[in-house]
Amino acid sequence: MKTDPTAAPTFAGPRRGRPRSEAAEQAIFAAVEELMAAGTSLSELTIEGIATAAGVGKATIYRRWPNKEALLVDMLHRMETPVPEPTGGSARDDLVAMVEYMRMRGLAKRSRWVLKVALGQMQSWPELHAAYRERVIGPRRQMARQVVRRGIAEGLLRADLEEELLGDMLLGPILARSILWDDSDLEDPDLAVRMVDSLLDGLGGPAHRAGGA
Missing domain, CATH: 1.10.357.10 (Tetracycline Repressor, domain 2)
Structure with missing residues (x-):
């Protein structure tokens, strides 16, 4: 998914209105923790890398969060x-x-x-x-x-x-x-x-x- 680099960052929480898979979300959060435990910094995390580690498609992440920043805020909030x-x-x-x-x-x-x-x-x-x-x-x-x-x-x-x-x-x-x-x-x-x-x-x-x- 392409994003406008000049657009202001969005930090809204997970999107609503579509059936949500708790298992997929838990896999995404676990993937972020595992990547960080392996030494990946917050700035080095990417949607593609998180999706690969979680075993889901990038679209699965983008259906829930508009960008990486919103995902990270939601993860920290849950922790x-x-x-x-x-x-x-x-x-x-x-x-x-x-x-x-x-x-x-x-x-x-x-x-x-x-x-x-x-x-x-x-x-x-x-x-x-x-x-x-x-x-x-x-x-x-x-x-x-x-x-x-x-x-x-x-x-x-x-x-x-x-x-x-x-x-x-x-x-x-x-x-x-x-x-x-x-x-x-x-x-x-x-x-x-x-x-x-x-x-x-x-x-x-x-x-x-x-x-x-």
């Missing part, structure tokens, strides 16, 4: 830990779930070498990185904002601090452990609870100080 739904409990419960999500994501990144390599290489590919931020990081940040707003509304968090600052302070410790310090301990299943409760001692609003947590 990520899904953003958690609201717990239905207190704001503190949602804060714990948010930090726990980041802990599990850190563990997944360590165990899935291909994900770690792909995320690292993506930093030097501005278009792909921008698409990843919009589709994956954007919903994650929105989740954090919603949890922080609920914490403020319930009096669990201080209302005199900016929402973005509160989010950074709440997620900063787990991000440091999962991204900056690759050898830090993420195995502790109680880590999210301990982090949130320790942070609330300093960031807590009147409900927390009154023992509402």
Whole structure:
């Protein structure tokens, strides 16, 4: 399939409206992982090479993704830990779930070498990185904002601090452990609870100080 080299890149997700083969998609995703595990960089991946490794025709890929970039964003999205739904409990419960999500994501990144390599290489590919931020990081940040707003509304968090600052302070410790310090301990299943409760001692609003947590 020929593409216009002057056209703006498209990063839409898989196309809809045609019967989809889950087996074919899994074979395509597995092929990308195998190619990267063999040393192929993101920039070196081609639709033809992926199709050959997956045992499918190029048309099978193009029916699902308009280009390689859209395929890679979708693959990375699927490799990520899904953003958690609201717990239905207190704001503190949602804060714990948010930090726990980041802990599990850190563990997944360590165990899935291909994900770690792909995320690292993506930093030097501005278009792909921008698409990843919009589709994956954007919903994650929105989740954090919603949890922080609920914490403020319930009096669990201080209302005199900016929402973005509160989010950074709440997620900063787990991000440091999962991204900056690759050898830090993420195995502790109680880590999210301990982090949130320790942070609330300093960031807590009147409900927390009154023992509402």
